[in-house]
Amino acid sequence: MKTYLIIGGSSGIGAALVANLEANDNQVIATFNAHPQTNTAIVKYVHYNVLDTIPANFIPEQLDGLVYCPGAIVLKPFARFTQADFIQDYQLQVTGAATIIQAALPALKKVNQSSV
Numbered sequence: 001m002k003t004y005l006i007i008g009g010s011s012g013i014g015a016a017l018v019a020n021l022e023a024n025d026n027q028v029i030a031t032f033n034a035h036p037q038t039n040t041a042i043v044k045y046v047h048y049n050v051l052d053t054i055p056a057n058f059i060p061e062q063l064d065g066l067v068y069c070p071g072a073i074v075l076k077p078f079a080r081f082t083q084a085d086f087i088q089d090y091q092l093q094v095t096g097a098a099t100i101i102q103a104a105l106p107a108l109k110k111v112n113q114s115s116v
Contacts (some may be wrong), residue, residue, distance in 0.1 A: 001042075003027040005048060006062055007100055008070035010035040017067060018043060033070065050096030054103050062073065063107040066116045067095045 004021055005060025008014040018030045022043050030037070031048035040047055045115060050070050072092055074085055101116055108114040 001025060001029055002064035003029070003060055003062060004065045004067065005059065005069045005100075005104060006030040007096075008033075009046065009065070009067075010037050012069070012071050014067070014069040014071075017069070026064075029058075031070075031074050049078050051091055051098065054100065054115070059104050061107060062110040063104055064111050066101065066104050066108060066114075068100060068116075079112065 004026055006014050006018055006021075006028060009018040009028070014030065014098035021028050021069060022040065026044065026092050028035060028043045029046060030043060031046050031050075033047065033049050036047070037043075037045040046055060048058070072089070074081065074089065104116075106114065
């Protein structure tokens with residue numbers, strides 16, 4: 001059984017990936033922010049906003065894979081985007097990804113052929 005961490009695993013692509021991994025008997029730790037989910041025998045859901053501090057004891061000792069797919073979209077014309085909109089998107093999509101990858105690297109390095 002392999003272990004995967006899915007950031008943004010409660011809807012869209014993340015939820016589909018969680019379902020696929022669960023169907024193939026993989027252990028999954030999946031996060032949600034706005035859409036709470038119910039734990040199953042092999043899927044553990046954790047509330048996590050990627051703009052906040054990573055929860056303690058959140059990342060397991062070993063990880064076979066990490067997927068980063070939190071979703072957010074600002075639906076307004078480009079001309080109406082503010083600097084704050086761009087900064088928030090950057091923090092979610094870039095800084096959030098870099099932060100969780102850095103935190104998960106020790107666990108990923110313990111598994112031969114782990115992937116991000």
